[in-house]
Amino acid sequence: MKMNLLGFVLAFACCGAGAAKADWEYTTWGMTPQQVVSASKNVTKESSDLRPDSDGNVTKMVAPYASGKFRFEAQFGFDATDRLASVTLVLNDKSAGMDIGADTNVYQGVCYDLLMSVNTAYGPPQGGGEAHMQYSIETWQDQKNKNNVTYTVLDGVGCYVQYSVIKSGVAQ
DSSP states (O other): OHHHHHHHHHHHHHHOSSOOOOEETTEETTOOHHHHHHHTTTOOEEOSOOOBOTTSOEEEEEEEEEETTEEEEEEEEEOTTSOEEEEEEEEOOGGGSOOOOSSTTOOOSHHHHHHHHHHHHHOSOSEEEEEOSSEEEEEEEETTTTEEEEEEEETTTEEEEEEEEOOTTOOO
16 A cells, blocks of 8 residues: 555656646756756755766756655756756655665665565556666656656665656657
8 A cells, every 4th residue: 555655656757747748847947057957946955966968968956855755855957958857856865775685686675665665556567677686777667758767776875766758859
Protein backbone atom coordinates (compact mmCIF):
# COMPACT_ATOMS: atom_id res chain seq x y z
CA MET A 1 0.00 0.00 0.00
CA LYS A 2 2.83 2.39 0.89
CA MET A 3 4.56 1.78 -2.45
CA ASN A 4 1.32 2.30 -4.39
CA LEU A 5 0.72 5.59 -2.58
CA LEU A 6 4.29 6.73 -3.21
CA GLY A 7 4.06 5.73 -6.86
CA PHE A 8 0.96 7.87 -7.16
CA VAL A 9 2.70 10.76 -5.38
CA LEU A 10 5.76 10.49 -7.66
CA ALA A 11 3.58 10.29 -10.76
CA PHE A 12 1.52 13.25 -9.61
CA ALA A 13 4.64 15.29 -8.81
CA CYS A 14 6.05 14.60 -12.25
CA CYS A 15 2.84 14.93 -14.18
CA GLY A 16 1.08 17.74 -12.36
CA ALA A 17 -2.69 17.88 -12.14
CA GLY A 18 -3.25 16.03 -15.41
CA ALA A 19 -1.63 18.66 -17.61
CA ALA A 20 0.51 17.24 -20.40
CA LYS A 21 3.60 19.40 -20.10
CA ALA A 22 7.26 18.79 -19.45
CA ASP A 23 7.89 20.17 -15.99
CA TRP A 24 8.83 19.03 -12.53
CA GLU A 25 6.71 20.00 -9.53
CA TYR A 26 6.82 23.80 -9.20
CA THR A 27 9.38 24.34 -11.97
CA THR A 28 9.18 24.50 -15.75
CA TRP A 29 11.97 23.33 -18.03
CA GLY A 30 13.87 26.35 -19.34
CA MET A 31 13.54 28.49 -16.19
CA THR A 32 16.49 30.63 -15.09
CA PRO A 33 18.01 30.08 -11.62
CA GLN A 34 16.20 33.17 -10.32
CA GLN A 35 12.87 31.87 -11.66
CA VAL A 36 13.47 28.55 -9.86
CA VAL A 37 14.18 30.43 -6.61
CA SER A 38 10.97 32.40 -7.04
CA ALA A 39 8.89 29.34 -7.98
CA SER A 40 10.18 27.51 -4.90
CA LYS A 41 9.06 30.41 -2.70
CA ASN A 42 12.72 31.03 -1.79
CA VAL A 43 13.27 27.50 -0.40
CA THR A 44 16.20 26.81 -2.74
CA LYS A 45 19.75 27.66 -1.88
CA GLU A 46 22.90 27.80 -3.96
CA SER A 47 24.72 24.53 -4.55
CA SER A 48 28.34 24.13 -3.53
CA ASP A 49 29.03 21.55 -6.28
CA LEU A 50 29.26 23.36 -9.61
CA ARG A 51 30.80 20.54 -11.66
CA PRO A 52 28.86 19.53 -14.79
CA ASP A 53 27.11 16.16 -14.81
CA SER A 54 27.30 13.66 -17.69
CA ASP A 55 24.79 15.76 -19.69
CA GLY A 56 26.79 18.96 -19.12
CA ASN A 57 24.21 20.34 -16.67
CA VAL A 58 25.44 22.16 -13.57
CA THR A 59 23.56 21.89 -10.26
CA LYS A 60 23.29 25.53 -9.22
CA MET A 61 20.36 25.23 -6.80
CA VAL A 62 19.21 22.67 -4.21
CA ALA A 63 16.08 22.38 -2.05
CA PRO A 64 14.51 19.87 0.31
CA TYR A 65 11.71 17.75 -1.16
CA ALA A 66 9.51 15.05 0.36
CA SER A 67 7.27 12.44 -1.23
CA GLY A 68 5.57 9.87 0.98
CA LYS A 69 8.13 8.29 3.30
CA PHE A 70 11.03 9.54 1.18
CA ARG A 71 13.06 12.68 1.89
CA PHE A 72 15.18 14.07 -0.92
CA GLU A 73 17.51 16.86 -1.82
CA ALA A 74 16.19 18.23 -5.12
CA GLN A 75 19.15 19.32 -7.26
CA PHE A 76 18.32 21.73 -10.09
CA GLY A 77 20.60 21.26 -13.11
CA PHE A 78 21.09 24.11 -15.59
CA ASP A 79 22.40 23.79 -19.14
CA ALA A 80 25.04 25.95 -20.87
CA THR A 81 22.41 28.65 -21.56
CA ASP A 82 21.63 28.80 -17.80
CA ARG A 83 18.17 27.22 -18.25
CA LEU A 84 16.68 24.48 -16.08
CA ALA A 85 17.36 21.16 -17.83
CA SER A 86 17.08 18.53 -15.08
CA VAL A 87 15.93 17.89 -11.53
CA THR A 88 17.66 15.13 -9.58
CA LEU A 89 16.02 13.80 -6.42
CA VAL A 90 18.81 12.44 -4.21
CA LEU A 91 17.47 10.24 -1.44
CA ASN A 92 18.36 11.56 2.03
CA ASP A 93 18.44 8.38 4.07
CA LYS A 94 21.36 7.02 6.04
CA SER A 95 20.39 3.48 5.00
CA ALA A 96 20.34 4.41 1.29
CA GLY A 97 23.94 3.29 0.71
CA MET A 98 22.79 -0.30 0.54
CA ASP A 99 24.87 -3.14 -0.78
CA ILE A 100 23.93 -4.20 -4.31
CA GLY A 101 25.88 -7.38 -3.66
CA ALA A 102 27.01 -10.14 -5.97
CA ASP A 103 23.47 -10.75 -7.27
CA THR A 104 22.65 -7.37 -8.80
CA ASN A 105 19.00 -8.39 -9.18
CA VAL A 106 18.56 -8.56 -5.40
CA TYR A 107 18.11 -5.21 -3.72
CA GLN A 108 17.04 -4.52 -0.19
CA GLY A 109 16.20 -1.40 1.74
CA VAL A 110 14.98 2.08 0.98
CA CYS A 111 16.60 2.28 -2.48
CA TYR A 112 14.67 -0.83 -3.48
CA ASP A 113 11.49 0.79 -2.14
CA LEU A 114 12.22 3.88 -4.23
CA LEU A 115 12.79 1.77 -7.36
CA MET A 116 9.51 -0.07 -6.78
CA SER A 117 7.73 3.28 -6.40
CA VAL A 118 9.15 4.53 -9.71
CA ASN A 119 8.10 1.23 -11.31
CA THR A 120 4.59 1.77 -9.96
CA ALA A 121 4.50 5.26 -11.44
CA TYR A 122 5.97 4.45 -14.88
CA GLY A 123 5.72 0.70 -15.38
CA PRO A 124 8.60 -1.65 -16.15
CA PRO A 125 11.85 0.08 -17.12
CA GLN A 126 12.09 0.87 -20.82
CA GLY A 127 15.86 1.06 -20.90
CA GLY A 128 18.98 0.84 -18.88
CA GLY A 129 18.93 -2.31 -16.89
CA GLU A 130 22.66 -1.86 -16.55
CA ALA A 131 23.51 -3.61 -13.32
CA HIS A 132 27.09 -3.90 -12.16
CA MET A 133 28.72 -4.59 -8.83
CA GLN A 134 28.93 -0.87 -8.04
CA TYR A 135 25.81 0.60 -9.68
CA SER A 136 22.51 -0.01 -11.45
CA ILE A 137 20.58 2.27 -13.83
CA GLU A 138 16.95 2.00 -15.04
CA THR A 139 15.30 4.44 -17.47
CA TRP A 140 11.81 5.41 -18.62
CA GLN A 141 10.30 7.90 -21.04
CA ASP A 142 7.10 9.52 -19.84
CA GLN A 143 5.77 10.39 -23.31
CA LYS A 144 2.59 11.96 -21.95
CA ASN A 145 4.57 14.55 -19.98
CA LYS A 146 7.66 14.57 -22.22
CA ASN A 147 10.04 13.66 -19.40
CA ASN A 148 12.98 11.27 -19.25
CA VAL A 149 13.12 9.50 -15.90
CA THR A 150 16.31 7.78 -14.70
CA TYR A 151 16.75 5.79 -11.49
CA THR A 152 20.33 5.19 -10.37
CA VAL A 153 21.70 3.33 -7.34
CA LEU A 154 25.37 3.51 -6.40
CA ASP A 155 26.63 0.78 -4.08
CA GLY A 156 27.67 2.18 -0.73
CA VAL A 157 26.50 5.68 -1.67
CA GLY A 158 22.74 5.75 -2.28
CA CYS A 159 20.17 6.28 -4.99
CA TYR A 160 18.45 9.03 -6.94
CA VAL A 161 15.82 9.72 -9.57
CA GLN A 162 16.49 12.27 -12.30
CA TYR A 163 13.87 14.04 -14.43
CA SER A 164 14.74 15.84 -17.66
CA VAL A 165 12.83 16.94 -20.71
CA ILE A 166 12.62 14.65 -23.73
CA LYS A 167 14.14 16.68 -26.52
CA SER A 168 11.96 16.59 -29.63
CA GLY A 169 13.51 14.93 -32.65
CA VAL A 170 16.19 13.22 -30.55
CA ALA A 171 16.11 9.44 -30.21
CA GLN A 172 16.65 8.38 -26.62
